Amino acid sequence: MSVVKGKALMKMEVIQVGEYEFTKQDIIGHGAFAMVYKGRKRKNPSQSVAVKVVTKKGIQKASEILVKEIKILRELTALHHTNLVAMHDCMDSPSYVYVVMEPRLECFASRHYHDISEVTKTVSGYRS
Numbered sequence: 754m755s756v757v758k759g760k761a762l763m764k765m766e767v768i769q770v771g772e773y774e775f776t777k778q779d780i781i782g783h784g785a786f787a788m789v790y791k792g793r794k795r796k797n798p799s800q801s802v803a804v805k806v807v808t809k810k811g812i813q814k815a816s817e818i819l820v821k822e823i824k825i826l827r828e829l830t831a832l833h834h835t836n837l838v839a840m841h842d843c844m845d846s847p848s849y850v851y852v853v854m855e856p857r858l859e860c861f862a863s864r865h866y867h868d869i870s871e872v873t874k875t876v877s878g879y880r881s
């Protein structure tokens with residue numbers, strides 16, 4: 754995927770997480786240890802997802818909490834309840850844990866950031 758930034762045409766890396774993909778341009782929010790991006794299903798791009806990217810750097814103490822969060826998400830997903838956000842997939846890499854979730858559409862509308870640098874510098878250990 755290519756994006757125009759200033760006058761230069763820059764290549765935007767598409768990151769694949771199983772059947773899903775996202776680019777780091779499409780930020781929808783951030784928490785203490787994670788950035789959340791808008792992504793899509795590769796075979797059906799009209800199906801949007803939220804991809805939470807948790808940086809492993811500096812979160813050794815929080816990693817147990819992350820394991821618990823993923824376990825809880827799995828259990829909640831199995832309930833198939835309309836008021837609960839489902840987890841579609843999760844993937845581990847040397848530097849990040851990726852959690853692919855059903856999107857909460859109200860967040861897409863109200864929390865889209867345009868200035869990426871404003872967000873990335875607030876997330877500890879994050880490298881854009």
Ligand SMILES: Nc1ncnc2c1ncn2[C@@H]1O[C@H](COP(=O)(O)OP(=O)(O)OP(=O)(O)O)[C@@H](O)[C@H]1O
Binds near residue numbers: 781782788803854860
């Ligand atoms: N499934 C989702 N759909 C749409 N937006 C989401 C989704 N999950 C998270 N977000 C957005 O990303 C932001 C960060 O989420 P994240 O879970 O990383 O942190 P948090 O729950 O807000 O805070 P903390 O880091 O304390 O857990 C949320 O505030 C929300 O705006």
